[in-house]
Amino acid sequence: MADIKGTQLIHEYLRHNKKFPHVFCAGCGHGIVLGSLIRSIHGLGLAKDNVCIVAGIGCSGRLAAYVDFNTVHTTHGRALTFATGIKMAKPNMHVIVVMGDGDSMAIGGNHLIHAARRNIGVTALILNNNIYGMTGGQCSPTTPAGSYSMTTPMGQMEQSFDCVELCTAAGANYVARGSVFHVNKLDSMIMEGITNPGFGVVEILSPCFTQYGRKNKFKSPVDMYHALKSKVTPLERFNAIPEAERGERVPSGVFVKKDKPGLEEKFYEMAARCQGGE
Amino acid sequence: MSVKRKGQSKVTIFPDWCKGCGICAAFCPAKVMELNDQGKAVVIREEECINCGFCELHCPDFAIMVQPKVDDEIPAVCRALLKKASLPDAGKDEESIKEKG
Ligand SMILES: Cc1ncc(C[n+]2csc(CCOP(=O)(O)OP(=O)(O)O)c2C)c(N)n1
Ligand code: SF4
Ligand code: SF4
Ligand code: SF4
Numbered sequence: 552m553a554d555i556k557g558t559q560l561i562h563e564y565l566r567h568n569k570k571f572p573h574v575f576c577a578g579c580g581h582g583i584v585l586g587s588l589i590r591s592i593h594g595l596g597l598a599k600d601n602v603c604i605v606a607g608i609g610c611s612g613r614l615a616a617y618v619d620f621n622t623v624h625t626t627h628g629r630a631l632t633f634a635t636g637i638k639m640a641k642p643n644m645h646v647i648v649v650m651g652d653g654d655s656m657a658i659g660g661n662h663l664i665h666a667a668r669r670n671i672g673v674t675a676l677i678l679n680n681n682i683y684g685m686t687g688g689q690c691s692p693t694t695p696a697g698s699y700s701m702t703t704p705m706g707q708m709e710q711s712f713d714c715v716e717l718c719t720a721a722g723a724n725y726v727a728r729g730s731v732f733h734v735n736k737l738d739s740m741i742m743e744g745i746t747n748p749g750f751g752v753v754e755i756l757s758p759c760f761t762q763y764g765r766k767n768k769f770k771s772p773v774d775m776y777h778a779l780k781s782k783v784t785p786l787e788r789f790n791a792i793p794e795a796e797r798g799e800r801v802p803s804g805v806f807v808k809k810d811k812p813g814l815e816e817k818f819y820e821m822a823a824r825c826q827g828g829e
Numbered sequence: 830m831s832v833k834r835k836g837q838s839k840v841t842i843f844p845d846w847c848k849g850c851g852i853c854a855a856f857c858p859a860k861v862m863e864l865n866d867q868g869k870a871v872v873i874r875e876e877e878c879i880n881c882g883f884c885e886l887h888c889p890d891f892a893i894m895v896q897p898k899v900d901d902e903i904p905a906v907c908r909a910l911l912k913k914a915s916l917p918d919a920g921k922d923e924e925s926i927k928e929k930g
Pocket of ligand 3: 578842846847848849850851852853854869870887888889890891892893
């Protein structure tokens with residue numbers, strides 16, 4: 552499979568017994584993330600059997616159904632708990648968790664901060680579409696203040712979470728933010744997240760036109776990609792812009808990169824010490 | 830990597846997989862695709878393609894393939910997945926695909 556690329560490469564990794572095209576709506580960013588995840592795993596040369604994708608519930612959680620790796624489709628908000636168990640039992644397995652913003656920061660918010668605190672060696676991909684996609688467009692913890700959703704018909708009035716700040720504060724080893732428009736950069740962030748030790752988080756801005764876009768100012772999925780193109784700004788450039796002039800820009804890039812050992816590494820080291828009778 | 834030159838690539842859209850989101854048509858720098866009246870992407874100016882790869886990387890449904898013109902066979906793995914697609918040569922190699930499992 553040395554030189555295959557593009558669509559042919561993606562097709563090599565899809566489960567041929569599943570129904571295609573996949574269930575995501577037209578223009579859903581989750582489809583692009585699926586491609587990026589496959590390219591990243593292929594790019595790192597990981598054996599399919601050595602990869603485990605653990606997904607939560609939601610449209611994002613459907614990703615796991617399509618790929619030919621070890622996969623687990625878990626309960627809402629609990630993907631990281633399953634992943635923690637898998638990584639502790641099989642420390643050499645590359646455990647990649649796929650969650651939505653609701654899945655990871657609402658019902659699963661507690662698990663997210665503690666996975667980061669413990670620095671468990673899994674890579675979490677947080678597909679942030681600013682909404683609960685699968686269940687009808689309820690407001691999520693990342694729905695921006697002032698925007699509209701099924702449950703905030705007059706405008707969202709709460710402060711929303713910044714995924715990067717949350718995971719950084721909780722102690723994750725690797726924290727990055729990418730977008731499905733800037734897909735080459737996204738591939739490299741996912742690869743770096745997988746290879747970096749300890750807990751890695753890649754927040755991925757992934758448009759949901761059906762539940763979020765239509766209720767806000769977007770006329771088509773393409774409009775949402777135009778917005779990503781103009782808003783998402785590389786971190787260095789973002790920092791150089793005076794705060795008052797940043798407007799709607801969102802910084803993207805690698806925010807944290809540390810190499811503290813993962814929880815599983817510490818555990819096996821301790822186990823060896825105990826067995827050595829020290 | 831091949832040099833980005835016009836007219837060297839063949840652009841294939843698998844209509845049964847295309848959901849008509851319009852991303853490929855909107856962002857292709859050479860305006861190679863457009864949406865037809867059925868809402869599906871169609872290739873209208875293949876000779877202008879510069880093989881930048883944008884469409885292939887961004888199609889959320891893996892419905893576009895850009896390959897060298899000389900190499901216009903659909904790879905077996907794609908054909909296997911696209912069995913139901915209305916491509917002229919879809920399914921041609923069905924038997925050998927089955928053998929490989
Ligand atoms: C315990 C539990 N509560 C609620 C649900 C219903 N539910 C399924 S998916 C979902 C929201 C998913 O939103 P998000 O995680 O943002 O993913 P998206 O669909 O947007 O990709 C909810 C509330 C559930 N399946 N289980
Ligand atoms: S509802 Fe939104 S997140 Fe779910 S598949 Fe459709 S566009 Fe994607
Ligand atoms: S990007 Fe893919 S799904 Fe969207 S219109 Fe183009 S070919 Fe169709
Ligand atoms: S490879 Fe680039 S130029 Fe060619 S069709 Fe795709 S987007 Fe257009």
